[in-house]
Amino acid sequence: xxxxxxxxxxxxxxxxxxxxxxxxxxxxxxxxxxxxxxxxxxxxxxxxxxxxxxxxxxxxxxxxxxxxxxxxxxxxxxxxxxxxxxxxxxxxxxxxxxxxxxxxxxxxxxxxxxxxxxxxxxxxxxxxxxxxxxxxxxxxxxxxxxxxxxxxxxxxxxxxxxxxxxxxxxxxxxxxxxxxxxxxxxxxxxxxxxxxxxxxxxxxxxxxxxxxxxxxxxxxxxxxxxxxxxxxxxx
Amino acid sequence: xxxxxxxxxxxxxxxxxxxxxxxxxxxxxxxxxxxxxxxxxxxxxxxxxxxxxxxxxxxxxxxxxxxxxxxxxxxxxxxxxxxxxxxxxxxxxxxxxxxxxxxxxxxxxxxxxxxxxxxxxxxxxxxxxxxxxxxxxxxxxxxxxxxxxxxxxxxxxxxxxxxxxxxxxxxxxxxxxxxxxxxxxxxxxxxxxxxxxxxxxxxxxxxxxxxxxxxxxxxxxxxxxxxxxxxxxxxxxxxxxxxxxxxxxxxx
Numbered sequence: 001x002x003x004x005x006x007x008x009x010x011x012x013x014x015x016x017x018x019x020x021x022x023x024x025x026x027x028x029x030x031x032x033x034x035x036x037x038x039x040x041x042x043x044x045x046x047x048x049x050x051x052x053x054x055x056x057x058x059x060x061x062x063x064x065x066x067x068x069x070x071x072x073x074x075x076x077x078x079x080x081x082x083x084x085x086x087x088x089x090x091x092x093x094x095x096x097x098x099x100x101x102x103x104x105x106x107x108x109x110x111x112x113x114x115x116x117x118x119x120x121x122x123x124x125x126x127x128x129x130x131x132x133x134x135x136x137x138x139x140x141x142x143x144x145x146x147x148x149x150x151x152x153x154x155x156x157x158x159x160x161x162x163x164x165x166x167x168x169x170x171x172x173x174x175x176x177x178x179x180x181x182x183x184x185x186x187x188x189x190x191x192x193x194x195x196x197x198x199x200x201x202x203x204x205x206x207x208x209x210x211x212x213x214x215x216x217x218x219x220x221x222x223x224x225x226x227x228x229x230x231x232x233x234x235x
Numbered sequence: 236x237x238x239x240x241x242x243x244x245x246x247x248x249x250x251x252x253x254x255x256x257x258x259x260x261x262x263x264x265x266x267x268x269x270x271x272x273x274x275x276x277x278x279x280x281x282x283x284x285x286x287x288x289x290x291x292x293x294x295x296x297x298x299x300x301x302x303x304x305x306x307x308x309x310x311x312x313x314x315x316x317x318x319x320x321x322x323x324x325x326x327x328x329x330x331x332x333x334x335x336x337x338x339x340x341x342x343x344x345x346x347x348x349x350x351x352x353x354x355x356x357x358x359x360x361x362x363x364x365x366x367x368x369x370x371x372x373x374x375x376x377x378x379x380x381x382x383x384x385x386x387x388x389x390x391x392x393x394x395x396x397x398x399x400x401x402x403x404x405x406x407x408x409x410x411x412x413x414x415x416x417x418x419x420x421x422x423x424x425x426x427x428x429x430x431x432x433x434x435x436x437x438x439x440x441x442x443x444x445x446x447x448x449x450x451x452x453x454x455x456x457x458x459x460x461x462x463x464x465x466x467x468x469x470x471x472x473x474x475x476x477x478x479x480x481x482x483x484x485x486x487x
Binding site: 064065067068069070071072073074076077080081082084085167171172173174175177178185188189198199202205206209210213214217 | 305306308309310311312313314317318321400403404405407408410411418422425432433434435436437439440443444447448451
């Protein structure tokens with residue numbers, strides 16, 4: 001164990017390959033679960049706004065479960081629990097096709113959908129009902145009023161929490177290490193085991209995570225600015 | 236299925252509740268709650284100091300703390316746990332139990348998050364309070380101590396409860412460094428049974444749900460009461476906006 005030497009890690013092709021693979025898998029999990037979460041969140045939102053009493057209750061229960069149970073426990077329940085209940089054919093197919101990554105995407109995506117749908121809902125609720133009435137008075141149908149008048153304002157209001165939760169989702173992708181997915185934290189641990197340069201590799205891992213998180217935050221800030229330049233200038 | 240769950244609870248409730256306590260370290264649910272309560276208690280003074288530093292007019296004080304808050308917001312908790320797992324024994328030179336490692340991490344992490352809540356609480360109070368206190372002859376520190384903080388902290392009680400909830404959820408990550416908490420106990424039960432993983436982890440999820448749901452419920456009740464009280468104090472005016480707890484507090 002010598003002194004601090006960052007190059008021992010960054011100039012070693014084997015280690016950099018492992019780190020790059022880790023970054024790639026982190027993004028596969030992140031983008032996969034983000035898309036799943038957003039799709040599901042929109043679906044949950046539609047159920048919430050439909051007149052069905054039962055649907056509303058079911059969505060509320062879904063959100064409550066996913067917000068009050070630790071994400072790690074949800075992942076463990078999926079991978080160690082629900083996975084074993086699948087029919088044997090499906091189990092072996094999944095096991096041959098990177099089951100850890102698939103369950104990380106499913107677990108994180110379903111959990112995040114609860115947060116996204118609540119963000120969107122509170123964003124839409126902050127649009128005053130007068131907007132809808134005015135749009136209808138001007139001859140818009142319900143769908144077109146929703147599309148052109150209510151939704152743009154609602155989504156704009158929901159942007160700050162959506163961005164925050166997108167960053168959290170990126171950070172939470174590191175939880176996938178517990179069910180054995182080979183993402184960035186896993187790569188960091190592996191390089192540590194091989195090189196014994198704990199300080200250096202943790203530093204590299206931390207800087208990588210920080211860089212991507214700040215990138216997502218920055219992209220979000222840019223998006224909010226584009227969505228409403230006037231308000232961002234005032235803030 | 237239900238019978239399996241009942242049988243597991245009957246056989247292992249003590250292990251899930253207190254771990255191997257009389258014969259080994261305290262674990263299970265008791266340890267989860269102690270760890271969360273301790274870390275929130277220690278994180279609270281840290282958070283107030285960090286918030287005051289971020290609001291300070293000296294750059295030398297403001298910049299490092301801002302950097303710390305951004306780092307804790309941008310780096311996964313898991314990475315921070317690995318850092319303290321590596322650094323705490325190195326600095327103290329002793330064999331540190333994983334409980335202490337986890338406690339250190341959570342104090343830093345939740346301290347940084349709570350500091351944002353405290354800061355928002357102070358900013359939400361408006362500058363008039365400070366001006367009035369200064370006009371009455373308080374020093375800057377005295378005004379902070381006797382006028383600003385008591386009001387800001389009172390308004391923040393709901394946010395503090397929600398931070399407590401997210402701390403409980405964060406303690407599950409101690410599983411990675413073998414902190415003997417509830418998650419650890421459940422995986423021990425699973426390793427002994429081997430055949431009923433779904434039932435075991437279902438019990439685990441239900442226990443966490445019960446605790447976090449009831450605490451969130453308490454936070455909502457307290458929030459409503461505080462909003463009503465503040466509305467009453469300000470002569471029936473529109474309720475003053477509280478600190479947006481749900482946006483700031485971290486999810487996990």
